[in-house]
Amino acid sequence: MSLFVRTELDEHNRRVEWLVKTLFLLMTVLLIIPVALIMGILIQRGAPVLSWGFLTEVPTNGMTAGGIFTALIGTVWIVAVALLASVPIGVAAAVYLSEYAPDNWLTRAINLAIINLAGVPSIVHALFGLGAFVVFFGFGRSILAASLTLAVMTLPIVIVATRESLQAVPHAFREACWNMGATRWQTIRRVVLPNSISGILTGVILEVSRTAGETAPIMFTGAAAFLPFLPQGVLDQTMAMSLHLYVVSTQVPDVPDALPFGVALVLISMVLVMNATSIAFRIYLRNKRKW
Amino acid sequence: MVDNAPKLSVRNLSVRYGDKQALNGISLDVFPNEIFGIIGPANSGKTSFLRALNRMEEFDPNMTVEGDILFEGQDITAIRNVYALRRKVGVVFPLPVGLPMSIYENVAFAPKLGGIKKKAELDEIVERCLIRAALWDEVKDRLNALGSLLSGGQQQRLTIARALSQNPELLLLDEFSIAVDPVTTMRIEDVLKELKEEITIVLVTNLVQQARRLADRTAFFLESELVETAETEELFSGVVKDQRTRDYVEGRFG
Numbered sequence: 001m002s003l004f005v006r007t008e009l010d011e012h013n014r015r016v017e018w019l020v021k022t023l024f025l026l027m028t029v030l031l032i033i034p035v036a037l038i039m040g041i042l043i044q045r046g047a048p049v050l051s052w053g054f055l056t057e058v059p060t061n062g063m064t065a066g067g068i069f070t071a072l073i074g075t076v077w078i079v080a081v082a083l084l085a086s087v088p089i090g091v092a093a094a095v096y097l098s099e100y101a102p103d104n105w106l107t108r109a110i111n112l113a114i115i116n117l118a119g120v121p122s123i124v125h126a127l128f129g130l131g132a133f134v135v136f137f138g139f140g141r142s143i144l145a146a147s148l149t150l151a152v153m154t155l156p157i158v159i160v161a162t163r164e165s166l167q168a169v170p171h172a173f174r175e176a177c178w179n180m181g182a183t184r185w186q187t188i189r190r191v192v193l194p195n196s197i198s199g200i201l202t203g204v205i206l207e208v209s210r211t212a213g214e215t216a217p218i219m220f221t222g223a224a225a226f227l228p229f230l231p232q233g234v235l236d237q238t239m240a241m242s243l244h245l246y247v248v249s250t251q252v253p254d255v256p257d258a259l260p261f262g263v264a265l266v267l268i269s270m271v272l273v274m275n276a277t278s279i280a281f282r283i284y285l286r287n288k289r290k291w
Numbered sequence: 292m293v294d295n296a297p298k299l300s301v302r303n304l305s306v307r308y309g310d311k312q313a314l315n316g317i318s319l320d321v322f323p324n325e326i327f328g329i330i331g332p333a334n335s336g337k338t339s340f341l342r343a344l345n346r347m348e349e350f351d352p353n354m355t356v357e358g359d360i361l362f363e364g365q366d367i368t369a370i371r372n373v374y375a376l377r378r379k380v381g382v383v384f385p386l387p388v389g390l391p392m393s394i395y396e397n398v399a400f401a402p403k404l405g406g407i408k409k410k411a412e413l414d415e416i417v418e419r420c421l422i423r424a425a426l427w428d429e430v431k432d433r434l435n436a437l438g439s440l441l442s443g444g445q446q447q448r449l450t451i452a453r454a455l456s457q458n459p460e461l462l463l464l465d466e467f468s469i470a471v472d473p474v475t476t477m478r479i480e481d482v483l484k485e486l487k488e489e490i491t492i493v494l495v496t497n498l499v500q501q502a503r504r505l506a507d508r509t510a511f512f513l514e515s516e517l518v519e520t521a522e523t524e525e526l527f528s529g530v531v532k533d534q535r536t537r538d539y540v541e542g543r544f545g
Contacts, residue, residue, distance in 0.1 A: 102352055176388045176450075178350055180401040180457055181378035190400070195391055 042268060046261030054262060063226055063248055064255050068263055073230055074143075074238035075270075078218060079211045081147035081234055082154065087204055089151075090158030097159070098166040099188055118156035125153040126217040134221055144234040146222030153217055154207045161206065165199020166192055198285035205278035209271040215242040225251065241267045296364065298323045298461065298491045299344070304358035306339040308351075313339035316358070317517035319510055321461075326483060326492045328506025328523060330499055330539070335512040337495040341463045344493070345380050346373045362461075378405065381454030385466040387446035389438035390453075394421075394430050397438040397449055401457035416456055423486065424452035425478045444475030451479065455486075462492045468501065480505055499540055503527050511536045 006014075057067030101107040129149025139145040169192050177187040223240040225247045231238040245267060249260040297320035306314035314336040321327040329337050346367065348354040360367050367376055378401070390397050398417040407413060417434070421427040426448040430436070438449050447467060454462060464483075468476040483492060483505055496502050502509050503523060510520040511533075518533050531537045538544055 172384070172386070172388045173390055175347075175350070176384070176390060176453075177400075178347075179345060179377055179380075179382040180404065180453065181374045181376075182401075182404050183374060186404060191390060191392075 039268070042261055042265045045258055046263075046265035049256070049258045049262035050265065055266070058228060059226065059244075062254075063244075063252050064259070068241070068244060068266065070227060070230055071239040071241045071244040071263075072266070074223070075212055075241040077143050077231055077234075077238055078147050078150065078222070078240055079208055081143055082150040082211050083204065083208065085148055086151035086155050086158055086207065090155050090203075091162050091200060093155075094159045094162030094166060095188060095193075098163045099184060099192065114156050114159055117152075118160070120153075122153060122214055122216045125149055126220045128152070129217055129221040139235065141220075141224075141237050142222045142235045143231055143238050144222070146218040146238075146240075147234070149217045149221045150211045150214060153214070154210055157207045157210065158200075158203050161203020162196070162200045165196035165203075168199065169195045198282055202278050202282055205274050205281075208274050212270055212274075213242055213267065215246055219243055219246075241270070295323050297321060297361075298363060299493075300359075300361035300364075301340075302359040302361070304340070304343060304356070304360060306336065306343050306348075306357075307355045308339075308353050312515050314343070315515040317512075319517060319520050321491060321493060323491050324487055324489075325507040326487050326494055326505050328502035328509035329493065329495045329512060330497075330502045330509060331512030332539070332544070333497070334514075336515045337512050338465055340512070341382065341465050341493065341495060344461075344463060345377055345382055346370075349373055378457050379460050381457060381459035381462045383447070383450050383454050383462070383464045383467045385469045387443055387450050387470060389441055389446040389449050391437065391439045393435045394438045394441070394449060395434040398452050398456045401453065405457065420452040420455045421449075423455055423482065424448045425482050426452055444471045447471050447475065448479060448482075451482065460490055462486065462490055463495075464492065465495045466497050468496070468498065476501075499542070511539060513539070 054067045055072060056069050058070050059068065060066035097107065097110065101110075126149065129145060129152070133139050133145035133148045134141055137145075139148075173191050173195075174187050177191055178184075182190070218240055222237055223243040224237045225239075225243065227237060227239050241263065245260060245263045248255050248263060299321040301320070302318045303316050304314060304318070305312070305316050317336075317340070329340065331337050342348070342351075342354070343356045344360060348356050356368060358368070362376070362379070370376060390400065392400070395417055398420050399413045402413055402416050407416070418427065418431075421430065426445060429445060430441070430449075438446065441449060447470065451467075467479065471479070480501070483494070486492065494502065494505060506523045508520060509523045509526050511518040511526070513535060518536050519531065521531065521536075525531075526536065527540060529537060531540075
């Protein structure tokens with residue numbers, strides 16, 4: 001009996017344990033409150049305007065009525081073109097940095113640059129995009145310029161996610177392949193990439209969410225407040241969900257109260273659906289994990 | 292055996308990692324169809340020796356190798372086509388590494404890299420190598436199962452099958468029995484005895500008795516130096532040039 005009696009010290013440890021656990025739980029709850037509030041208010045006030053027509057009709061009456069079709073399709077354009085640019089570049093850069101780059105000052109400088117790129121405010125990216133893509137390269141205000149601006153901004157996400165998932169593949173696998181006479185590329189293609197694809201895709205989907213939601217970078221470079229038609233190619237301007245939300249919330253008089261909430265709800269739903277896809281995909285791939 | 296030309300001639304080989312000397316000016320010969328044992332305590336340079344033989348410094352910018360390594364008379368320390376060298380040399384690591392692919396693909400990997408595409412030919416290689424590595428009977432019904440999910444002992448035999456799949460002329464084993472149960476160890480040892488009819492084997496081992504059971508000749512490494520090389524039986528019957536060898540073999544340190 002007396003062997004397992006709680007001592008003064010045990011009692012103290014138990015109280016500290018309880019305190020720490022409760023405190024951290026509180027922090028966690030605190031963290032979900034804003035998210036829950038945002039979703040709750042959006043659904044409560046935005047849901048009434050949602051309808052099939054809202055998604056498939058163009059805005060009318062100075063954007064105070066009609067739907068959001070042009071903005072929705074515009075966002076799809078912008079995201080797709082941005083991915084086409086950033087995913088190949090980002091993955092290639094990450095493969096180089098993780099698998100080929102020697103550990104020297106240049107590599108360290110590049111890594112530092114990537115971290116800094118991630119820290120640059122989006123408005124600075126917007127001005128860069130305006131100068132570089134709109135003016136210097138002469139793409140004008142277009143989907144191409146907007147997407148490239150977003151691609152530059154989101155490159156660090158792809159690079160970091162890819163590099164981390166490449167490095168999660170055990171080094172012993174690489175050595176085993178090299179010892180069999182495989183080149184670095186053969187090793188990467190047959191063993192490293194197939195086993196890091198889930199991490200890479202997670203990074204890509206994170207990037208999609210970010211790209212869909214950004215406003216400032218596209219405002220100066222290719223997104224228009226209002227266009228009555230869909231873009232026909234990458235050199236056209238387009239409407240976009242994020243900018244549309246900004247415009248109907250602040251720039252247009254006499255917008256029905258529910259409309260901006262509806263736009264925000266659609267935008268946030270797009271992002272949530274993509275995140276959910278990413279999580280589901282990750283779970284699926286984790287179950288297929290091979291070591 | 293000793294009347295042949297050496298399969299491998301190492302002259303004045305030094306290996307450094309940064310400032311740290313791992314191997315200091317060793318010279319030795321390995322002859323065809325022998326099992327050449329290397330014994331010595333931890334950090335005596337045994338693994339560095341194997342790494343140098345397979346030109347692993349290519350993948351470790353920190354590692355520098357000096358001296359000559361002659362493979363069938365040809366110096367390999369300067370060749371550009373290290374891939375051809377590595378195909379001739381099979382390596383088995385201390386911890387088994389089943390690649391995250393099927394058992395079949397593990398063994399077919401190197402032949403595929405070598406350009407073999409015909410299914411029948413690959414099937415034949417996979418079966419032959421798994422049989423030689425004493426694993427065929429246990430896995431023949433589940434060749435599509437993941438190699439990385441086999442037990443440790445099975446994975447180590449899979450690693451050996453994989454090393455054999457590239458038809459190596461030289462097989463390097465680095466303390467292969469560390470993560471393997473005694474029964475599997477004995478099975479692998481039997482495999483090695485059969486294999487030496489066809490290929491040359493360098494066996495690094497931390498088990499002095501394993502060297503005694505398998506090796507024709509044995510080298511004793513200590514503190515980055517080669518203390519001596521001798522016929523294994525002589526080494527174990529006390530005919531040694533250096534007192535330190537006797538002490539190590541008889542278990543007085545190490």
